[in-house]
Amino acid sequence: MSETIDARGLSCPEPSDLAFRALFGRKVADLVVLVDDPASREHLERLADRLGYRLTRAARGDHEEMRFVLP
Secondary structure: OEEEEEOOOOOOOHHHHHHHHHHHHOOOOEEEEEEOOHHHHHHHHHHHHHHOOEEEEEEEOOEEEEEEEOO
16 A cells, blocks of 8 residues: 655655654655655654665655565
8 A cells, every 4th residue: 555645845754743653653665755845854864774674765856765665
């Protein structure tokens, strides 16, 4: 199951909280989080590492697309 969370405009820790609920609560196998806050990027990287997900990042103009994928 795949899901996208648009967290642009949200500040930390909201994007991480939304991602955690999607990854842990619903067992999403492929999650994309759109962020534009540098602190949120760092928190999402730590979350991926802590939960055992592989994280890829892609710049998309004014925001970044961060994809959590099960290894």
